[in-house]
Amino acid sequence: MSTNEVALGAKAGGRQSAVSRERKAGMPKWLYGWVIPVIVLGLWEAASALGLVSQSALPAPSRIAEAFWKLCVNGDMAKHVSASAIRAGGGFLLGGATGLLLGVFTGLGKWAERTLDPSIQMLRTVPLLAVIPLFILWFGVGEFSKVLLIALGSFFPVYFHTHLGVRSADRKLYEVTRILQYSKLHLLTKLIIPAALPNILLGIRLSVGASWLLLAVAEMMGASAGVGYMIQDARVYGQTDIVFVGIILFALVGKLSDSLVRLVERRYLQWNNNYKG
Amino acid sequence: MLTIERLNKTFAAPAGAVVALSNIQLQVERGQFITFIGPSGCGKSTLLKIVAGLDTAYEGTVELNGKSITGPGVDKGFIFQEPRLFPWLTVEKNIAANLSLGNAQVRRQVEELIELVRLKGFEKAYPKELSGGMAQRVAIARALLRKPEILLLDEPFGALDAFTRTHMQEALLDIWQNSKTTMLFVTHDLDEAVFLGEKVVIMNPRPGHIRNIINVDLPYPRKRTGVSFQELRSKVLGEFEKVEQPPLLDQGAGI
Structure with a gap:
């Protein structure tokens, strides 16, 4: 018993020293990620001020910020972002x-895997952008075909990783659930889903990325609102600053949704040996 | 009471059927502590799996209280060599497993068991934070919560270091004396078999069968260094050396 406690204490001690090492460096951890963007923005602004780059090709960060602010104030921003969010979310x-x-x-049934999986795996290899013309022919350029395209893109990562996760549930733990006489429902909710959760969350993260990508594509193929439409529209009128605003919006929302999934991971995967946070 | 009569078990192998167990006869009274020892391939683990109901493809009679064993269940607790805890559950939730800690009675019993296996203060720890010995104690508590008629242990301390193993053996005897659960304990460690068992069942391979059963008439707690312990150990070892060794090339791990 006492040897065990000593071992555990030593582990905790290791964690503590890692924390103090970080403090010694003098900069909070989250700040590191901002170093490069800030330097790049500084150089960019300086280059613009000195007239080294053309304002129509590469507007100064301050001008982009100004356009950003204008769009916020006149309500266009809310309109485009909410239209995009509903599409991507749906x-x-x-x-x-x-x-x-x-x-x-x-993942559960051999029979289901044998009949369904080969077809799904085959469809997975088709580049999604290649089916856009078909979607337009079938459903037009309306909302339905956009949502369907995004749904298709986010389907594959989640499907693939969930299947893998369910498959990788430990046979040895399955034997334990037989001895403990788990019901079929408990087998699913207390063994298979928790065991597959790391994979499922990975699939969700990949599929969030896929849905933003396809959102941009879908909105550029024709829409009356949305961030992708805003970019396309600005391109037509040569408003490079607004194109940049659109790109920045995609980056922000993409990062935000990724952080959200990470938060869920941190909450539910702290048991996982391989999970590094 | 566990009754095993004329038990035979064969495995299908590419080179033809292999007889894993041949004509096993054994009676275990309620509350007894039986240890099984023998070289690898003698079928001791297979025997345990059959009693657990994890393996039902056998011939002969295996009955617990007069009822044939047809499948696994909580009345036949099983401790594997690895603790096999659910890595996503804390210690207390691992012990409760499919029972709800929201139930006051379950909660109270889990707390008692944590006390019994001496894990107080680790209720909220995850398995990755536990040492091997602590994890194995959680597995034992998980089995005991179901109040098993019989506890089957398949080399449960085999992966632990010598100090932890000694401690775990004493802890298991404590648990046995408090819970009066029938224990079937498979090991390849001679000292462990004599230290724990009221009876030591010596098994022999090719085909797996019971060579001899030795009564260990020593009161608990036993002293490993005592003269009578050493005498009994020699007696078991004497029996053990009569066991024909398989050809060197086929020799697996274990003794």
């Missing part, structure tokens, strides 16, 4: 939920 929910259900289904 498509992601539809595709992700289908992927999760089908992934669990084919």
